[in-house]
Amino acid sequence: xxxxxxxxQILFAGILFFLGMIGLLVRRNLVFMLMSIEIMFNSAGxxxxxxxxxxxQPDGQVMFIFILSVTAVEVAIGLALILxxxxxxxxxxxxAIHKLKDE
Amino acid sequence: xxxxxxxxPALPMISFLILVLFSGKLxxxxxxWIGAGSIGIAAVLTVIVxxxxxxxxxxxxxxxxxxxxxxxxxxxxxxxxxxxxxLSLVFCFVITxxxxxxxxxxxxxxxxxxxxxxxxxxMNLFVSSMLxxxxxxxxxxxxxxxxxxxxxxxxxxxxxxxxxxxxTAARKAFIITRIGDTAMIIGIFILFLSFGTxxxxxxMHLASAKWVAxxxxxxxxxxxLLGGALGKSAQVPLQTWLPDAMAGPSPVxxxxxxxxxxxxxxxxxxxxxxxxxxxxxVQGFIAGIGAxxxxxxxxxxxxxxxxxxxxxxxxxxxxxxxxxxxGVGAYSAAIFHFMIHAFFxxxxxxxxxxxxxxxxxxxxxxxxxxxxxxxxxxxxxxxxGSASLSALPLVTAGFYSKDAILWFALSSTxxxxxxxxxxxxxxxxxxxxxxxxxxxxxxxxxxxxxxxQAGYLMTIPLVVLAVFSLFGGFIELPASLGNFHLFSxxxxxxxxxxxxxxxxxLEWLFQLISSLIALSGIYLAYLFxxxxxxxxxxxxxxxxxxxxxxxxxxxxxxxxxxVRPVVWLAEIDKKDFIDQINISISNMALxxxxxxxxxxxxxxxxxxxxxxxxxxxxxxxxxxx
Numbered sequence: 001x002x003x004x005x006x007x008x009q010i011l012f013a014g015i016l017f018f019l020g021m022i023g024l025l026v027r028r029n030l031v032f033m034l035m036s037i038e039i040m041f042n043s044a045g046x047x048x049x050x051x052x053x054x055x056x057q058p059d060g061q062v063m064f065i066f067i068l069s070v071t072a073v074e075v076a077i078g079l080a081l082i083l084x085x086x087x088x089x090x091x092x093x094x095x096a097i098h099k100l101k102d103e
Numbered sequence: 104x105x106x107x108x109x110x111x112p113a114l115p116m117i118s119f120l121i122l123v124l125f126s127g128k129l130x131x132x133x134x135x136w137i138g139a140g141s142i143g144i145a146a147v148l149t150v151i152v153x154x155x156x157x158x159x160x161x162x163x164x165x166x167x168x169x170x171x172x173x174x175x176x177x178x179x180x181x182x183x184x185x186x187x188x189x190l191s192l193v194f195c196f197v198i199t200x201x202x203x204x205x206x207x208x209x210x211x212x213x214x215x216x217x218x219x220x221x222x223x224x225x226m227n228l229f230v231s232s233m234l235x236x237x238x239x240x241x242x243x244x245x246x247x248x249x250x251x252x253x254x255x256x257x258x259x260x261x262x263x264x265x266x267x268x269x270x271t272a273a274r275k276a277f278i279i280t281r282i283g284d285t286a287m288i289i290g291i292f293i294l295f296l297s298f299g300t301x302x303x304x305x306x307m308h309l310a311s312a313k314w315v316a317x318x319x320x321x322x323x324x325x326x327x328l329l330g331g332a333l334g335k336s337a338q339v340p341l342q343t344w345l346p347d348a349m350a351g352p353s354p355v356x357x358x359x360x361x362x363x364x365x366x367x368x369x370x371x372x373x374x375x376x377x378x379x380x381x382x383x384x385v386q387g388f389i390a391g392i393g394a395x396x397x398x399x400x401x402x403x404x405x406x407x408x409x410x411x412x413x414x415x416x417x418x419x420x421x422x423x424x425x426x427x428x429x430g431v432g433a434y435s436a437a438i439f440h441f442m443i444h445a446f447f448x449x450x451x452x453x454x455x456x457x458x459x460x461x462x463x464x465x466x467x468x469x470x471x472x473x474x475x476x477x478x479x480x481x482x483x484x485x486x487x488g489s490a491s492l493s494a495l496p497l498v499t500a501g502f503y504s505k506d507a508i509l510w511f512a513l514s515s516t517x518x519x520x521x522x523x524x525x526x527x528x529x530x531x532x533x534x535x536x537x538x539x540x541x542x543x544x545x546x547x548x549x550x551x552x553x554x555x556q557a558g559y560l561m562t563i564p565l566v567v568l569a570v571f572s573l574f575g576g577f578i579e580l581p582a583s584l585g586n587f588h589l590f591s592x593x594x595x596x597x598x599x600x601x602x603x604x605x606x607x608x609l610e611w612l613f614q615l616i617s618s619l620i621a622l623s624g625i626y627l628a629y630l631f632x633x634x635x636x637x638x639x640x641x642x643x644x645x646x647x648x649x650x651x652x653x654x655x656x657x658x659x660x661x662x663x664x665x666v667r668p669v670v671w672l673a674e675i676d677k678k679d680f681i682d683q684i685n686i687s688i689s690n691m692a693l694x695x696x697x698x699x700x701x702x703x704x705x706x707x708x709x710x711x712x713x714x715x716x717x718x719x720x721x722x723x724x725x726x727x728x
Contacts, residue, residue, distance in 0.1 A: 021715055025708055094707055 009050045016043035030082045030092040034075070041071050104155050105168045107148050108185050111195060112234035114141045114148075115227040122224035131219050138223030139206035142230055146199035153192055157593070164188055164596055167240065181301050184240040188597040193438055194237035194363075194370055197445045201362045202230050204564035208453050209354040211560030212460065216352075222262060226358070229255035233363050237370055241301035242291050245371070249287070249335070252364045253280050259355040260348045272347040279344040283334020287371075290327030293320070307377040316381045325382035328375055329389065336368030336422050339396045343657045345419055346403075349411040353456025356411060361418045361452050362445035369425045369441055373434050373598055380432070380599070387517065390430020394525035397423030399655050401532030405539065406651040409466045410455050413540055416654070417492065418448055420529060424508050427526060431518040433511035434598040435579075435591035436504070442590075443504040443575055447491035450568035454485040457561055458544070461553040468540060473549030481557065482545050484565040489541050491572040493534035493625060496618035497584075500576030505530065507581065509617050510610060516602040523613075527620055534624025535631075542633040583611040 020043060023036030045064045052060025082092065089097055118141035122134055129137070156166060165188035173181045187195070206226060213219045232251025239245040261273030295301060297320065298309045314321045332338075337345035348360050359365070372379060372389065379386045397420045404416035421444050428437035458474060458481060459466060475482045491501035509530065513523035579590035631639045642648055650656060702713070 021711075025712060025715070 006050060006054050010047065013043045013046040013050065016040075016046065028093050028095055030085065030094060033094065034078050034082065037078075038071065038075065041067065041074075104152065105166050107152050108166055108168050108187050108238065109170055111145050111148050111152070111199065112185075112231050112238060114145045115231035115234070117141065119224050119227040119231060122220055122227065126220045126224070129220060131214075134220040134223055135210035135213070138227055139203065139210055141227060142199060142203040142206050145230070145234070146196075146203045149192075149195045149199045152187065153196060156187060156189075156192060160189070160593075160596055169240075173244070178299060179295070181241055181243045183244065185238040186240040186304070187238060189593045190370070190373060190438065190597045191237050193442055193594065195234060197442055198230060198233050198237065198363050201445050201449050201568070202358060204567055205354050205358045205362075205449060205453065208357075208456075208561050208564040209352075211558050212354055212456055213352065218262065222259075222352070225255055225258045225262070226355075229259070229359060229364070233367070236367060240303065242294065242303050242306065242375075243301045245303070245374075246288060246291060249284065249331070249367065249371075252359070252367065253277065253284065253335070256280075256348070256359050256364055259359060260351040262351050262355065266350075269350040272344075272350040276344040276348045279341055280334040283331045283341055285330075286327045286334075287331025290324050290331070293324050293327065297324075303374060307375070310381060311377050314381050317383060318381070321378060321381040322385055325378050325385040326388075328371060328378065329385060332368030332371045333392065334368075335371075336365050336426070337419050338368070338392050338423065338426055339399060340657065342396060342400065342419050343654065343661065346412050346415045346654065349409070349415050353411070353452055353459065356414070357449045357452035357456070360415065361448040365418060365422060366425065366441050366445070369422065369429065369437055372426075372429045373438060376429075376434060376598060379429075383517070386430055386432070388430070390427050390512075390517070390522055393423045393426030393428075393430055394522050394529075395423075396420065397427065397529040398525055398532070401529050401536065402651045403654045404536040405532060406648050408469060410459065410468050410471075410540065410544065411452070411466060413468070413536060414448070414451055414455060417451075417533070417536065418444075420533065421448065421492070424505060424526065424529070427512055427522060428508040431511055431515040431522065431601070432599070433508065433515055433601040435594035435601070436507040436511050438594050438598075439579055439590050440504040440508055443491070443500045443572070446568055446575055447488045447501055447572040450484060450488040450565060450572055451492065453561070453568070454481050454488060454565055457481050457557045457565070458485075461555055461557060462551045463554055465551050468544040470550050471544040472547040472551075473545070474553075475545040477549065477553050478556065480562045480565065484562075484569040485545070486541060487569040487572055489537040493537040494530060494617070494621045495625070496621060498573065500572055500574065502618070502621075503576035503579055503581070506614055506617055507579070510581065510613060511601055511603075513613060514603050514606050514610075516604060518604075527617060530617055531620045531624045534621045535628050538625045538628030539632045542628060546633055581610060581614065582607060583614060 017040050020036045020039035023039065024033055027033050027036060045067045048060040048063045048067070050060075052058065052064075085097060086092055091097070118137050121137060122129070126134075152166070156163070165186055167184065167186045169182050169184035171183050173183045175181075206223070209222065209226065213222050216222065229252055232248045232255060234248075236245055236248025236252060239248060257273045257277040260276055261270045263269050291301075294306055294310075297313070298306050300306060300309075310321070334341045345360060345365065349356055351360070379389070400416045400420035400423060404413050404420060407413045407416060421440070425437040425440050425444075428434070428440065457478070458471065461478065462471065465471065487499070491499040494502040494505040496502050509523060509526045512518045512526050513520065578587070580587035653659070702709075
């Protein structure tokens with residue numbers, strides 16, 4: 001079986017996390033921001049898998065399943081909120097939505 | 104019987120507490136009746152106690168009651184204790200009786216005012232403080248009452264506090280009287296240092312035993328106490344606050360700035376007369392100040408346009424007479440004039456209050472005119488008050504009281520011709536300005552129409568006071584006219600008798616002169632201000648008229664000599680070194696706030712970026728370590 005060094009694997013996860021964060025920073029649309037957060041979540045999950053493989057322990061995989069379920073819940077709530085925001089403001093631009101800030 | 108004495112000042116105090124604590128729950132009517140009723144009961148109690156004390160005279164000269172110990176530190180101790188003698192009795196009677204009339208008048212006068220409960224609370228506190236002042240057994244308690252009446256005077260001058268000028272007038276009164284009060288408390292300290300007690304009777308006995316007449320310590324103490332009296336009684340040079348104090352409601356002017364509080368200085372000097380007799384120079388000085396004040400205020404009253412300001416200057420002038428009498432040692436004449444003055448001056452102020460109220464806050468006498476037919480009740484009572492003020496011979500009380508002062512100014516062993524002439528000129532001025540008011544405001548054609556008629560609550564006190572202004576004088580008749588000395592016999596139970604030169608057989612002559620002077624003043628007022636006003640037109644536009652009108656320029660002099668240098672110093676001091684340090688600290692905090700608040704801009708991505716940047720820094724640090 002082809003073995004990839006663990007450092008490369010971690011680096012891959014890191015790049016994935018970084019991409020997600022870039023997406024979060026540059027995107028203004030809430031849906032895309034949510035997707036970027038998903039990417040970051042998954043990169044974090046990937047690190048758990050890599051660690052489980054590396055030490056031959058099942059705990060990491062268990063943890064990944066936890067993360068997966070939490071992510072599912074978070075997406076459900078996030079999408080519902082986005083839907084409400086769109087209904088309310090007729091836009092998904094985060095910079096236009098700053099009603100909590102006192103002018 | 105003794106416990107009743109304590110109730111006299113306690114009742115208004117209780118009423119004050121009720122009005123303050125339940126001000127939200129009381130209706131306006133009830134508040135007025137509580138305020139006036141408590142004074143009414145105090146007046147009844149005063150009468151009961153008076154009858155009891157007078158019937159016990161001369162065996163028992165005073166009633167004394169100690170309620171509790173006020174404070175005790177080392178060898179300094181003071182009690183809450185009252186002492187009622189004939190001097191306190193007269194003051195108590197005037198305070199409660201005139202106070203009751205003024206309070207009942209106020210129920211009608213303040214009817215439309217939203218602050219009526221506050222008004223009665225302050226008035227009751229005032230009456231209570233004033234009664235403590237005159238009943239106090241020790242001089243520290245006198246000082247407590249003294250400051251209490253000063254506080255109430257401040258609160259009531261600035262009663263309509265929404266007008267900034269009223270607040271200024273209130274502060275002026277408070278600060279100027281405070282100058283005198285400071286001198287007085289230093290005098291009290293000297294007395295305590297010398298004798299180790301605050302009790303007035305003990306101090307007087309010890310002073311006459313230990314101090315030599317004319318010694319410097321007696322003179323200094325007398326001057327310091329006199330300072331307090333001058334401030335409170337608005338005598339030269341501390342008189343400038345009283346005309347401005349007319350910013351308060353008219354009942355306040357009547358009660359505080361005419362009948363009672365401003366005579367506290369007279370009471371103080373009469374009460375501590377032993378000290379002043381030990382300092383003959385100061386006593387002569389009092390007579391001089393009285394003569395000077397009555398002239399200055401008389402001339403000023405002659406030129407005022409504001410009805411209440413005329414009365415204010417007239418008050419200063421009449422208290423000048425009392426000081427003149429105190430200065431020549433004629434204590435009973437001073438106290439007699441105080442009592443009669445309280446009647447007719449309260450009457451004049453209350454009547455002026457009615458006039459001003461029904462003319463919708465019109466103060467200028469030249470805009471009144473013709474009020475004689477519009478409000479006859481006010482006209483007749485005001486006329487009686489003015490006649491009493493200008494000492495109309497034989498029929499008015501003012502004649503008997505003022506004539507006694509004029510007579511003693513000449514005939515007393517420490518009196519003299521100069522003082523008598525000043526008094527006579529003052530009497531002429533008094534008659535002139537009193538009837539100037541009458542002829543300008545009540546005769547001629549009407550220039551302002553009254554908006555309504557005053558109710559019975561306001562007119563009945565006027566009538567009662569008018570009766571006293573006419574007949575109150577008959578309790579003390581001079582030797583040439585009946586020789587009846589009820590009042591001075593009473594007062595001489597607690598104050599020394601005036602020494603007289605051997606000129607008694609001439610009394611009728613000087614009475615005739617002063618009567619003629621008063622009548623000629625009234626006639627000239629009729630001539631100048633009613634019949635032929637052209638006579639005084641040139642005077643009305645002259646510089647001297649203006650000089651009189653601004654009260655001899657005392658305010659201007661004080662402004663240049665004291666107010667401006669102090670303001671200038673404060674202006675410089677505003678930017679001193681310590682302030683710079685304090686200001687720089689606050690500035691640094693402000694700058695830090697501005698810098699940091701840039702980060703709090705509400706932009707989500709900005710937060711995220713700084714967050715990521717922070718993580719990057721931490722990670723880099725951990726890796727390179």
